[in-house]
Amino acid sequence: MLQSRSEFIPVRGVRTHVRHWGREGAPKLFMVHGWMDVSASFQFVVDALQGDWHVIAPDWRGFGLSARTQADTYWFPDYVADLDAILRHYAPDEAVNLLGHSMGGNVVGIYAGARPQRIRKLINLEGFGLPASRPEQAPGRYAKWLDELLAPAVMHPYPDRQAVAARLQKTNPRLSDARADFLSRHWAAQNADGQWEILGDPLHKHASPLPYHVEDFMACWSAITAPVLWVEADDTNMWLWMGPKPQARVEIDRRLGFLKDVTTKMMADAGHMLHHDQPEALARMIEEFLG
Structure with a gap:
């Protein structure tokens, strides 16, 4: 295994752990992990890369070795702002290669639309998002959030x-x-x-009161100017949260239509954690796409 090295930097008031692999000065490739995961999760993909890369992968706030927040709720926009701060720290004057898995894929999709000039190429690994929220769900969402605030979160x-x-x-x-x-x-x-x-703040398990306005996120996808590599696994379990496969497949394809320049790939013999299941095949896809 390629040895990684750890660094801790302040990111918007949170002591954040950042893992590095490869040579300083090599082309940078940023990787951000998903929910209840850690930066070390990318080790197998890094080991399979053939080129000369400097891979930089943070632990999101409240995950891995990064500090937990003092608030009682994790707000999703904070991940986008944290990513902006991390990229400004390590690549202030260059467009970057950016990869995100699952929740991280959602974060990079939003960021690449908000800061299109900052992205050279974007790789989204199963960052499907969530089913669209309906207005009538709001009272129940807020009630569940308020109820969970009264009970300590445990892991x-x-x-x-x-x-x-x-x-x-x-x-x-x-x-x-x-x-x-x-x-x-x-x-x-x-x-x-x-x-x-588990190195994850149990507060991450609490429901969010915020609705998922899918068209807002699709507006971000529409604003992405960089080429996008979209990778799915043929045995994904995303139907558990996206809904029955026939309807969800139609919705996913609709969402992909908002990306101006997208290359789609299906990973054989892999589930949602495709970077664990087929790291060699994924590394080949990544390097072919990045050139």
Whole structure:
């Protein structure tokens, strides 16, 4: 494995962990992870890259080794603002190659529309978004959010790191023992009681009261000027949150129509964590796209 190195920088008042691989001075490739994931999740893809790259991957606030916020809610626009601050820190005067997975894919899609001049090429790994919200859902959303604020958020602990690895393999049966062992070392840490806790603020599990205005996000996609590589997995479980496959497939294709310059790829023999399942194939797609 290519050895990574860690750095901590202040990002909008939050001590943020940033992981680096490769040579300083090489072309930069920024990678941002998804919900309940960490920057080390990209290790297998980095190992499969053939070119000379400086890969830069932060842990989002409240995930991995980055600090948790003092507020009682994580607001999605904060990720977009954090990304802007991180790119200004590491690449203040250049258009960047930017990759996002899942939640990170949603963040980079918004950012690339808001700051189109900052993106050289954009890679979205299963950043589908969410089903569109309806106005009549608002009272229930706010009620659920208020109820959850009254109860402390908790994360299920594990007796040892092997149990963490087993949990990862339960979620993703394609994950080999070696990869599950590696991820368990970065995905969780031992607490004062000797148990292992996921490195994610349990507040992330709370519902957001904010509606998902899909057309607002599609307006951002429409404003993207950079070429986009869109990668899906043929065995994705995104139908669990996007709805039944026949209807959701139509909606996803509609959303892709808002991208001016998009190359779509389907990853065979992979699930939603495609960067774990087929890192070699993904690395080839990335480098072919980036040139």
